[in-house]
Amino acid sequence: MVNEVAGGVPFLDVRKIMEFLPHRYPFLLIDRVLELVKGNYVTALKNVTINEPYFQGHFPGLPVMPGVLQLEALAQSAGMYIMNTFEGKFEGKVFVFTGMEKIKFRKPVVPGDQLILRCENFRQKLNLFKMSGNGTVDGKITVEGEMTAALIAREDL
Template identity: 60%
Template sequence: MSNEFNLDIKKIMEMLPHRYPFLLVDRVLELEPGVRLKAMKNVTMNENFFQGHFPGLPVMPGVLQLEALAQTGGIFVMNSVEEELGDKVFLFTGINKVKFRKPVVPGDQLILNVYYEKNKMNIWKMRGVAEVDGVVVCQGEFSAAVANKGDM
């Protein structure tokens, strides 16, 4: 059985509330529900954050690499739970053991890997690893909660 999933941007936008300039996942490449998800973000010079980070030396902010992993985690959870999530959102609740290994620059294709660690009730714990050309650029553990939009 192939793990290829190939979820395009239209489907991603149906799952995530994020929009430009904060939608940081372009395509889902592989999915094993309840196990892992692999997605990608094409990093281009057109990203608005490169105007100020840094002029003459464009580097993707590490917090945005983490956000891309978190969004990947949201897609993973939405495709791993059995019940319909409907009007719920996926909110970051914590990050641990984060390491930034190498700068991400325009022209890079950021491969976003999220691995299930555990979940209890509405809290999910995952491990994320972002790579460019097979080299780890960012990694960490994060947790998130599935919450009702109306409770916010």
């Protein structure tokens, strides 16, 4: 679980994130959990670099982080929150998207940006989790919306 440091601000680096999430290169899309307040919200960071493999084709000469990957980064942030907050046995289980609503893409994310991801309003019903979230660069919203994910057994995939 998350260790709290001075001021009650939890911090998780990428090594700790990999203990919780099954994602690996090139699909681990969060570099750090900046803050995780149980019962409230999570804030994470994605450093966007030109070395990301998707920039080869999206778009040549005009690199833009795909919106669906911004949503995936939000979902991974939410996964960190859920794994550190809700009671339950997560061993042998994974989270999968079951829905997205009210998704808006407001501003492109490009190499050199630091994408700050924030998820909040977490609700649980059985094995379903719903939350709202947004991504920002320099304080301006790049993506926002609501997401739903289900916790399912690995063998059911």
